[in-house]
Amino acid sequence: MEKRINVAIAGVGNIASGLIQGVEYLRTNEDSCKYLLHPSMANYGVNTIHIVAAFDVDKTKVGKDLYEAIFAPINSTPKFLELSPSDVIVEKGPVLDGITGTLADVIEVSDAPDVDVAQSLKDSGAEMLICALPTGAEKAVEFYAQAALEAEIAFINCTPTFIASDPLWARKFRQANIPLVGDDLQSLYGGTVLHKGILEILSEQGIRIKDTYQLDVSGGLETLNTLDDDRKAYKRTVKENTIKNAFQGQINIASGTSDYLEFLGNRRIGHFWIYGETFIGTPIKIDIRLETQDGPNGAATLFDVIRGIKIAINRAVGGPLSSICAYGFKAPPVYTDRHNAHTWFNEFVNGSRII
Numbered sequence: 001m002e003k004r005i006n007v008a009i010a011g012v013g014n015i016a017s018g019l020i021q022g023v024e025y026l027r028t029n030e031d032s033c034k035y036l037l038h039p040s041m042a043n044y045g046v047n048t049i050h051i052v053a054a055f056d057v058d059k060t061k062v063g064k065d066l067y068e069a070i071f072a073p074i075n076s077t078p079k080f081l082e083l084s085p086s087d088v089i090v091e092k093g094p095v096l097d098g099i100t101g102t103l104a105d106v107i108e109v110s111d112a113p114d115v116d117v118a119q120s121l122k123d124s125g126a127e128m129l130i131c132a133l134p135t136g137a138e139k140a141v142e143f144y145a146q147a148a149l150e151a152e153i154a155f156i157n158c159t160p161t162f163i164a165s166d167p168l169w170a171r172k173f174r175q176a177n178i179p180l181v182g183d184d185l186q187s188l189y190g191g192t193v194l195h196k197g198i199l200e201i202l203s204e205q206g207i208r209i210k211d212t213y214q215l216d217v218s219g220g221l222e223t224l225n226t227l228d229d230d231r232k233a234y235k236r237t238v239k240e241n242t243i244k245n246a247f248q249g250q251i252n253i254a255s256g257t258s259d260y261l262e263f264l265g266n267r268r269i270g271h272f273w274i275y276g277e278t279f280i281g282t283p284i285k286i287d288i289r290l291e292t293q294d295g296p297n298g299a300a301t302l303f304d305v306i307r308g309i310k311i312a313i314n315r316a317v318g319g320p321l322s323s324i325c326a327y328g329f330k331a332p333p334v335y336t337d338r339h340n341a342h343t344w345f346n347e348f349v350n351g352s353r354i355i
């Protein structure tokens, strides 16, 4: 029987573009699987992933073929390959608080009627829903979490809205025995991973870290969105907490996006600065610059998360999955360090860990 994973996505933005282009790229360039941490998981290769439904509200995306919609000019992820049309049309979900603040200046909401999202998910045969909505769209994220519950499919929350880490939502998914992972996707080789990794090495070598920041600039839509004051604070808190949790809050830390520069497109440029003290109080200072592409960077983590969820579905395991959450997200329900997170994930995949 064909091994196949049916995935739906809410929010046809830069992550969706990175994921879809990645899926199609890897179908014909299997050698590129070497860039993933897990080329195959429980015999699920990357070519088993199929996108079967998609939802958005943007007039330039709704009603379009999905493989055309990901290249709408507002998405800044570069075009890595030419795609033939998919057989998925982007459907209109309810707007709720999805388009507010600065986003409302640049996105025109489609006047197509809202579809019944839960019914559409059922009809599509999707086994899981990826939620890739803008930061701060709390009501809209909760709407899609509820739709996943109603359609009895797993929910992957890429956004910083607390769903997997919220006891109420966690209980709902646990009671329904439906897999839930989140919150706030962690890019495969992004600023948070690098920052945590360097701080870990320094600590292991006995350096007392005093102050550190990781500030980035980007030209992606999500960056424009997170510069609205309330959303900026929201995202910063999640980013700073993920590092504070690894260091028991003993260091002064600032972490977040500091500016939107349209000409950077989907590139994110992070600046890292670390100040610590070592033997007999001598100072140590580190300055680093990291440049990445946002959409593909987040999508690379999703390849492992999607296949992890499929393994959970096959084992009939539901509720928040702490191993996948700790491995792939910045605000998981249970924090652990990077080494443990990788161990937990691998144990979950090989069956020696239940959730």
Ligand SMILES: NC(=O)c1ccc[n+]([C@@H]2O[C@H](COP(=O)([O-])OP(=O)(O)OC[C@H]3O[C@@H](n4cnc5c(N)ncnc54)[C@H](O)[C@@H]3O)[C@@H](O)[C@H]2O)c1
Pocket: 010, 011, 012, 013, 014, 015, 016, 055, 056, 057, 058, 075, 093, 094, 095, 096, 097, 098, 099, 107, 131, 132, 133, 134, 135, 136, 137, 140, 158, 159, 160, 184, 185, 186, 187, 220, 221, 222, 225, 294, 295, 297, 298, 299
């Ligand atoms: N590397 C990464 O890209 C990365 C890493 C970590 C977390 N995240 C998180 O992932 C989420 C998505 O990131 P992105 O860069 O793809 O964002 P994006 O701004 O490029 O795309 C968001 C999409 O959601 C759509 N949308 C808005 N309201 C909607 C609604 N009610 N229903 C359906 N669609 C709606 C928008 O029209 C847009 O197409 C963000 O919350 C971000 O914080 C991304």
